[in-house]
């Protein structure tokens with residue numbers, strides 16, 4: 001039977017709440033008469049904010065409590081930033097909808113300098129992402145890279161308080177929070193690769209609830225799903241862990257898919273790049289192919305360090 005109400009489990013950060021509200025509004029628009037409520041929850045990932053994410057057990061951290069709420073019948077769906085969703089979902093769950101992608105680029109955020117090249121020698125740049133650290137190190141080996149965690153507002157406050165000369169954030173998150181004016185320059189493909197799935201919002205639900213899945217599928221965006229499928233397949237083939245500096249960017253054209261991939265080393269700034277094209281129904285194979293190309297160029301040695 002088609003449900004008349006859907007409850008969205010969400011984290012409580014400003015960005016998570018914006019994304020959950022965005023999905024709620026889209027569901028109400030797609031299904032007039034449907035009631036959509038938010039169920040805000042705390043996750044372990046939100047509580048352990050003082051340690052680098054790489055050391056505290058990975059991305060699943062942000063999903064677990066939301067998945068438990070769905071299993072216990074307290075919520076029907078969860079809304080995530082796709083880049084926080086592990087390459088492999090927990091058994092019993094599916095991603096019935098991936099919403100149209102926002103700007104997937106990273107943002108250079110800085111009060112005094114317009115871009116990365118303008119930063120003075122030895123400037124302090126904050127980011128806990130090994131992918132961002134590796135790419136920063138590759139172009140500016142002189143920079144002092146410092147850990148920076150917390151939600152978007154906390155990170156901006158630490159920049160403004162003078163703890164860093166610049167920080168790197170996702171453009172999508174800043175735009176959603178009405179903070180696009182903080183983007184001094186974009187760090188964008190092909191020179192700089194985002195995280196697999198960056199800029200896309202994913203809906204997660206139990207795979208044994210067909211009536212719920214059918215309602216959610218109305219929000220799925222074909223083109224975004226193709227692109228992020230290739231990116232996530234590549235990440236999965238590389239080992240799929242968030243503690244590894246991996247970048248991916250897939251574009252969809254009338255000719256099919258084009259995927260660029262990168263594996264890096266945060267300590268040395270060494271980067272390995274590969275790219276390939278495929279027909280649009282070959283996203284998984286394309287991801288595997290680019291991962292294989294990266295392995296042939298020596299990715300295993302970089303991945304082994306993590």
Ligand SMILES: NCc1[nH]cc(CCC(=O)O)c1CC(=O)O
Nearest residue numbers: 081084169170172173198199200
């Ligand atoms: N790691 C946290 C996270 N997860 C998703 C986003 C931004 C939104 C997105 O990429 O879809 C952010 C913040 C950031 O990286 O600046």
